[in-house]
Amino acid sequence: MNLLEKIDAAATARIALLPNGVGAFGIPIEEVYSATEARIGDRRVLLLGTNNYLGLTFAPECIQAAHEAIDKEGTGTTGSRMANGSYFGHRALEREFADFYQCSSSIVFTTGYQANLGTISGLVGPGDTVLIDGDSHASIYDGCILSGADIIRFKHNDAADMEKRLRRLGNRVETTLIIAEGIYSMLGDQAPLAEIVRLKNQYGCILLLDEAHSLGVLGETGQGLVEKTGLLKEVDFITGTFSKSLCSIGGFCVSNHPQLEQLRYISHPYIFTASPSPATIASTRAALELLRNGSHLRKQLWNNCTQLYSTLKEVGYELGPDPGPVIAAVVDTPQQALLLWQRLLEHNIYVNLILPPAAPEGKSLVRCSVNAAHTRDQIQYVGDTFTKLFKELN
Ligand code: PMP
Numbered sequence: 001m002n003l004l005e006k007i008d009a010a011a012t013a014r015i016a017l018l019p020n021g022v023g024a025f026g027i028p029i030e031e032v033y034s035a036t037e038a039r040i041g042d043r044r045v046l047l048l049g050t051n052n053y054l055g056l057t058f059a060p061e062c063i064q065a066a067h068e069a070i071d072k073e074g075t076g077t078t079g080s081r082m083a084n085g086s087y088f089g090h091r092a093l094e095r096e097f098a099d100f101y102q103c104s105s106s107i108v109f110t111t112g113y114q115a116n117l118g119t120i121s122g123l124v125g126p127g128d129t130v131l132i133d134g135d136s137h138a139s140i141y142d143g144c145i146l147s148g149a150d151i152i153r154f155k156h157n158d159a160a161d162m163e164k165r166l167r168r169l170g171n172r173v174e175t176t177l178i179i180a181e182g183i184y185s186m187l188g189d190q191a192p193l194a195e196i197v198r199l200k201n202q203y204g205c206i207l208l209l210d211e212a213h214s215l216g217v218l219g220e221t222g223q224g225l226v227e228k229t230g231l232l233k234e235v236d237f238i239t240g241t242f243s244k245s246l247c248s249i250g251g252f253c254v255s256n257h258p259q260l261e262q263l264r265y266i267s268h269p270y271i272f273t274a275s276p277s278p279a280t281i282a283s284t285r286a287a288l289e290l291l292r293n294g295s296h297l298r299k300q301l302w303n304n305c306t307q308l309y310s311t312l313k314e315v316g317y318e319l320g321p322d323p324g325p326v327i328a329a330v331v332d333t334p335q336q337a338l339l340l341w342q343r344l345l346e347h348n349i350y351v352n353l354i355l356p357p358a359a360p361e362g363k364s365l366v367r368c369s370v371n372a373a374h375t376r377d378q379i380q381y382v383g384d385t386f387t388k389l390f391k392e393l394n
Pocket of ligand 1: 111112114137185210212242250
């Protein structure tokens with residue numbers, strides 16, 4: 001089989017898994033009306049399949065900042081910061097992230113994916129070890145592969161299993177990086193950070209926490225799980241993305257270790273790619289300001305999350321253990337998930353369909369992302385529709 005035939009074979013296997021489900025991935029969104037509504041085909045749908053947790057995609061402050069940046073600095077930087085220079089906005093945003101996390105150093109990357117790739121491959125290399133949660137995001141896996149370090153996985157959110165593996169490492173713990181996530185994107189559950197911190201201190205490792213889904217969502221000022229648990233000072237490196245609560249595109253890493261600064265000179269995902277555009281940086285800076293002062297948005301978000309989570313739970317859906325903006329109904333087969341997903345779309349509700357191997361433990365998911373801009377009525381309608389479909393489909 002040649003290279004192209006191998007791709008054809010993989011495509012055939014994928015289509016055979018779910019013959020009617022092909023259109024469920026990369027669905028065309030024709031028009032976006034607001035943070036909560038868009039048009040798919042000829043349907044006006046409710047958006048529950050975005051990561052727009054604080055509902056800021058149309059925040060006037062962010063839109064105006066982006067407009068002004070385009071007018072002043074143009075549409076793109078057309079090169080990497082290392083070769084072509086750092087704009088004022090890149091440096092300002094780094095200072096603002098460092099200030100937000102009370103850290104001495106901060107690096108802005110072009111995407112959150114690259115923030116993980118760049119940080120992990122900068123921190124560890126061949127001969128070192130990464131100890132990661134089995135349900136880690138692909139950017140964490142890819143960062144580990146890029147680094148050339150030995151990859152050891154512990155059972156998802158299982159500190160006892162993590163300790164077992166730490167014990168086996170012997171004196172290799174000294175060059176071990178532990179990686180976890182604030183909120184896991186599939187089931188919306190949170191890492192047992194207190195136990196992870198206790199173990200990383202006991203064994204003398206370095207800890208990286210990806211707050212991609214928890215930034216803006218958890219903690220009084222939205223720092224994430226580090227703030228909710230009061231463990232900010234215990235985590236060595238925090239990465240995150242601008243593509244969720246901050247409603248743009250880009251990523252960051254913050255730390256109190258001065259060595260973070262050196263990653264600018266060794267980390268390929270930082271050096272060999274163009275820097276974020278002026279408009280992206282400007283809207284992110286405006287969004288970070290709104291996020292930091294956004295306790296009213298977080299309150300609204302949590303009202304919505306708890307309302308939908310408790311409705312789905314009461315009806316009988318199997319959900320992840322922690323209420324939050326990621327609410328995933330777990331079903332046994334891809335066919336069941338597709339049917340529920342299609343029926344929701346027929347009721348003008350757009351959610352995410354997640355099939356194996358992306359979903360944990362061979363299950364399939366119909367995943368909702370709740371945001372602060374959803375109204376009580378919208379959340380009520382989504383809850384009522386899920387309730388009706390549970391009765392119809394079971
Ligand atoms: N980390 C996690 C946990 C994520 O879920 C994602 C995006 N889905 C990323 C990193 C990458 O973020 P970005 O979209 O900015 O590349």
